[in-house]
Amino acid sequence: MSTLIVVDQAPYGSWAGREALDMTLSLAAFDQPAALLFIGAGVNWLRQQQAPEGIGQKSLEKNLSAAPIFGVETIMASASDCQRYGLTDANTLAGVVTVDDTKAAMAGYEQVAFAG
Amino acid sequence: MSTTLSYTLVITGAPWASQAPQSALAVARELIQANHRIDRVFLYGEGIHLASALSTPPSDERNWPREWSEFLAEHSIPAVACVASALRRGLVNDAEQARYELPASNLRAPFEIAGLGEWVEGTMKSDRVLYFHGSI
Numbered sequence: 001m002s003t004l005i006v007v008d009q010a011p012y013g014s015w016a017g018r019e020a021l022d023m024t025l026s027l028a029a030f031d032q033p034a035a036l037l038f039i040g041a042g043v044n045w046l047r048q049q050q051a052p053e054g055i056g057q058k059s060l061e062k063n064l065s066a067a068p069i070f071g072v073e074t075i076m077a078s079a080s081d082c083q084r085y086g087l088t089d090a091n092t093l094a095g096v097v098t099v100d101d102t103k104a105a106m107a108g109y110e111q112v113a114f115a116g
Numbered sequence: 117m118s119t120t121l122s123y124t125l126v127i128t129g130a131p132w133a134s135q136a137p138q139s140a141l142a143v144a145r146e147l148i149q150a151n152h153r154i155d156r157v158f159l160y161g162e163g164i165h166l167a168s169a170l171s172t173p174p175s176d177e178r179n180w181p182r183e184w185s186e187f188l189a190e191h192s193i194p195a196v197a198c199v200a201s202a203l204r205r206g207l208v209n210d211a212e213q214a215r216y217e218l219p220a221s222n223l224r225a226p227f228e229i230a231g232l233g234e235w236v237e238g239t240m241k242s243d244r245v246l247y248f249h250g251s252i
Binding site: 001003015016019022023026027030032111113114116 | 126128129160161162163200201204231232233235236239240245247249250
C-alpha cells in the first residue's frame with residue numbers, strides 16, 4: 001500500500017506539518033512505501049538554511065534531510081509553487097523532485113493524505 | 117446487494133476548535149447503520165483533545181467527547197490517541213502519568229494511548245481510511 005502525504009502549510013506556524021512528517025517516517029519504519037508532496041506555502045519546508053532557533057523550534061530541514069535515510073522514497077514539490085516562493089536549485093534541499101502536474105503525482109499512489 | 121467495507125477514521129481536528137470530531141461521528145454512525153465495519157478510530161495532532169476526560173461544556177451544549185465514548189463502547193470500536201500528540205498536549209493515561217511523574221491522568225475510557233503504528237496498520241488493513249481535519 002503506497003501512501004503520499006501532502007503538506008500544504010508553511011513550516012513552523014503550526015505542528016500539523018511536523019506531525020505529517022512523523023506519519024511519513026512511521027510508514028517507512030513499517031516498510032510501507034511512503035512519499036511526500038509539498039504544495040502551496042508548504043514548499044517553504046524545502047528551503048535551505050532554515051534558522052528556527054530564534055523562535056525556539058527544532059529545524060525541520062534536518063528532519064527532512066534524514067527522511068531518505070529512513071526509507072521515504074520520494075520528496076516532491078509543485079514546480080509552480082516553488083517558482084512562486086522563489087525556490088530554485090540553488091536554495092532548495094537536495095533530492096527534491098519538482099512536478100508540473102501535482103494531480104498526476106497524486107494519482108501514482110494508492111492512498112493520499114493531507115497534513116491536518 | 118451492498119458490499120461491506122472496513123474503515124479507519126483519523127481525526128486531527130479538536131472539538132470546539134473544529135467540526136472534525138462531530139463530522140467524524142456523523143459519518144461513523146452512518147457507516148455502522150449501513151453495516152460497514154470501523155476497525156479503529158485514530159486521534160492525531162489536535163484531534164487528541166477528543167479523548168480528554170475533563171472536557172466539561174455547558175450543559176445545554178453537545179458533549180462530543182462523551183458522545184464519542186458512548187458510541188465507541190456501544191459498538192466495541194477500538195480508539196487510539198497518538199502518544200506523541202497526546203503527551204505534547206497534556207493528555208495522559210495512568211501509565212504515562214507514572215512514567216513522567218505527572219500530577220494527574222485524564223484519558224477518557226475507552227480511548228487508549230498508542231503509537232503511529234496503529235495508524236499504519238489501518239492504512240494496511242482497512243479498505244478505506246478517512247481523515248477529518250480541522251481548519252486549514
